[in-house]
Protein backbone atom coordinates (compact mmCIF):
# COMPACT_ATOMS: atom_id res chain seq x y z
CA UNK A 1 0.00 0.00 0.00
CA UNK A 2 1.34 3.40 -1.01
CA UNK A 3 1.14 6.57 1.05
CA UNK A 4 0.98 10.20 0.03
CA UNK A 5 4.42 11.82 0.01
CA UNK A 6 4.92 15.35 1.27
CA UNK A 7 7.05 18.23 0.07
CA UNK A 8 10.63 17.57 1.13
CA UNK A 9 10.49 14.00 -0.24
CA UNK A 10 12.92 13.82 -3.21
CA UNK A 11 10.49 11.69 -5.25
CA UNK A 12 8.32 14.81 -5.70
CA UNK A 13 11.27 16.60 -7.30
CA UNK A 14 12.27 13.77 -9.64
CA UNK A 15 10.93 13.69 -13.22
CA UNK A 16 8.85 10.53 -13.63
CA UNK A 17 9.65 7.83 -16.20
CA UNK A 18 7.24 6.81 -18.97
CA UNK A 19 5.01 3.81 -18.37
CA UNK A 20 6.13 0.94 -20.61
CA UNK A 21 4.19 -2.08 -19.31
CA UNK A 22 0.43 -1.95 -19.75
CA UNK A 23 -0.16 -4.91 -17.52
CA UNK A 24 -2.30 -5.96 -14.58
CA UNK A 25 0.03 -4.14 -12.19
CA UNK A 26 -0.64 -0.85 -13.98
CA UNK A 27 -4.40 -1.40 -13.81
CA UNK A 28 -4.07 -2.09 -10.09
CA UNK A 29 -1.97 1.05 -9.66
CA UNK A 30 -4.62 3.24 -11.32
CA UNK A 31 -7.35 1.72 -9.12
CA UNK A 32 -5.22 2.26 -6.03
CA UNK A 33 -4.54 5.88 -7.01
CA UNK A 34 -8.27 6.60 -7.28
CA UNK A 35 -8.76 5.02 -3.84
CA UNK A 36 -5.99 7.09 -2.25
CA UNK A 37 -7.23 10.28 -3.93
CA UNK A 38 -10.82 9.80 -2.75
CA UNK A 39 -9.74 8.81 0.77
CA UNK A 40 -7.79 12.08 0.97
CA UNK A 41 -10.64 14.20 -0.51
CA UNK A 42 -8.39 15.08 -3.45
CA UNK A 43 -9.36 15.96 -7.02
CA UNK A 44 -6.16 14.74 -8.66
CA UNK A 45 -3.20 12.50 -7.86
CA UNK A 46 0.02 11.78 -9.77
CA UNK A 47 2.34 8.76 -9.47
CA UNK A 48 5.23 10.58 -7.75
CA UNK A 49 2.84 11.70 -5.00
CA UNK A 50 2.63 8.11 -3.78
CA UNK A 51 6.29 7.36 -4.43
CA UNK A 52 5.73 5.77 -7.86
CA UNK A 53 7.99 7.64 -10.31
CA UNK A 54 5.85 6.88 -13.38
CA UNK A 55 4.01 9.17 -15.77
CA UNK A 56 0.45 8.51 -14.66
CA UNK A 57 -2.21 10.64 -12.99
CA UNK A 58 -5.86 10.33 -12.03
CA UNK A 59 -8.44 13.10 -11.63
CA UNK A 60 -12.06 13.66 -10.65
CA UNK A 61 -13.09 17.30 -10.78
CA UNK A 62 -15.94 19.37 -12.25
CA UNK A 63 -17.85 16.16 -13.04
CA UNK A 64 -14.98 14.93 -15.20
CA UNK A 65 -13.17 11.79 -14.11
CA UNK A 66 -10.35 9.84 -15.71
CA UNK A 67 -6.71 8.90 -15.82
CA UNK A 68 -3.87 9.74 -18.18
CA UNK A 69 -0.71 7.78 -18.87
CA UNK A 70 2.37 9.25 -20.58
CA UNK A 71 0.51 12.51 -21.19
CA UNK A 72 1.61 15.48 -23.25
CA UNK A 73 0.19 18.88 -22.38
CA UNK A 74 -0.67 21.44 -25.03
CA UNK A 75 -1.56 25.00 -24.00
CA UNK A 76 -4.55 26.14 -26.10
CA UNK A 77 -5.13 29.45 -24.35
CA UNK A 78 -2.14 31.15 -22.72
CA UNK A 79 -4.23 33.70 -20.84
CA UNK A 80 -3.24 33.38 -17.17
CA UNK A 81 -6.03 32.79 -14.67
CA UNK A 82 -5.34 33.08 -10.94
CA UNK A 83 -7.35 30.80 -8.63
CA UNK A 84 -6.78 29.14 -5.28
CA UNK A 85 -4.82 25.93 -5.71
CA UNK A 86 -3.68 23.30 -3.23
CA UNK A 87 -1.95 19.94 -3.21
CA UNK A 88 -2.21 16.77 -1.11
CA UNK A 89 1.61 16.76 -1.04
CA UNK A 90 1.76 20.28 0.43
CA UNK A 91 -0.20 19.91 3.69
CA UNK A 92 -0.39 22.05 6.77
CA UNK A 93 1.61 20.42 9.55
CA UNK A 94 -1.13 21.49 11.95
CA UNK A 95 -4.25 20.23 10.17
CA UNK A 96 -2.81 17.79 7.62
CA UNK A 97 -5.08 19.46 5.03
CA UNK A 98 -3.74 20.96 1.79
CA UNK A 99 -2.40 24.51 1.92
CA UNK A 100 -3.94 26.76 -0.72
CA UNK A 101 -2.59 29.81 -2.52
CA UNK A 102 -3.68 31.91 -5.52
CA UNK A 103 -1.79 30.35 -8.43
CA UNK A 104 -1.57 31.49 -12.07
CA UNK A 105 -2.34 28.90 -14.75
CA UNK A 106 -3.12 28.92 -18.45
CA UNK A 107 -6.86 29.19 -19.18
CA UNK A 108 -7.13 26.28 -21.60
CA UNK A 109 -5.17 23.10 -22.29
CA UNK A 110 -5.43 19.77 -24.06
CA UNK A 111 -3.86 16.61 -22.67
CA UNK A 112 -3.02 13.77 -25.02
CA UNK A 113 -1.92 10.37 -23.79
CA UNK A 114 -3.16 6.83 -23.38
CA UNK A 115 -5.30 4.97 -20.86
CA UNK A 116 -4.31 1.92 -18.81
CA UNK A 117 -5.07 -0.35 -21.75
CA UNK A 118 -2.86 1.74 -24.04
CA UNK A 119 -5.78 3.29 -25.91
CA UNK A 120 -5.38 6.93 -27.07
CA UNK A 121 -6.97 9.60 -24.88
CA UNK A 122 -7.34 13.31 -25.60
CA UNK A 123 -9.15 15.76 -23.31
CA UNK A 124 -9.59 19.49 -23.92
CA UNK A 125 -10.25 21.52 -20.78
CA UNK A 126 -10.83 24.99 -19.39
CA UNK A 127 -11.43 26.21 -15.86
CA UNK A 128 -10.67 23.96 -12.90
CA UNK A 129 -10.08 20.89 -15.05
CA UNK A 130 -7.45 22.76 -17.10
CA UNK A 131 -5.85 23.85 -13.80
CA UNK A 132 -5.92 20.27 -12.51
CA UNK A 133 -4.24 18.95 -15.67
CA UNK A 134 -1.44 21.53 -15.43
CA UNK A 135 -0.99 20.73 -11.74
CA UNK A 136 -0.79 16.95 -12.28
CA UNK A 137 1.41 17.32 -15.36
CA UNK A 138 3.80 19.39 -13.24
CA UNK A 139 4.03 16.51 -10.75
CA UNK A 140 5.26 14.22 -13.54
CA UNK A 141 8.10 16.67 -14.15
CA UNK A 142 9.11 17.08 -10.52
CA UNK A 143 7.33 20.41 -10.11
CA UNK A 144 4.89 21.63 -7.44
CA UNK A 145 2.28 24.38 -7.57
CA UNK A 146 4.32 26.48 -5.14
CA UNK A 147 6.94 26.86 -7.92
CA UNK A 148 4.46 29.16 -9.68
CA UNK A 149 4.04 31.48 -6.69
CA UNK A 150 5.88 34.74 -6.01
CA UNK A 151 8.86 34.08 -3.73
CA UNK A 152 7.34 35.53 -0.57
CA UNK A 153 4.10 33.59 -1.03
CA UNK A 154 6.03 30.38 -1.71
CA UNK A 155 8.06 30.84 1.47
CA UNK A 156 4.89 31.49 3.43
CA UNK A 157 3.25 28.27 2.22
CA UNK A 158 6.34 26.09 2.66
CA UNK A 159 6.90 27.40 6.19
CA UNK A 160 3.58 25.82 7.22
CA UNK A 161 4.40 22.33 5.87
CA UNK A 162 5.73 19.42 7.96
CA UNK A 163 9.29 19.96 6.67
CA UNK A 164 9.75 23.72 6.22
Ligand SMILES: [Zn+2]
Pocket residue numbers: 086087088089135139
Ligand atom coordinates in the same frame (compact mmCIF):
# COMPACT_ATOMS: atom_id res chain seq x y z
ZN1 LIG B 1 -0.44 18.09 -6.25
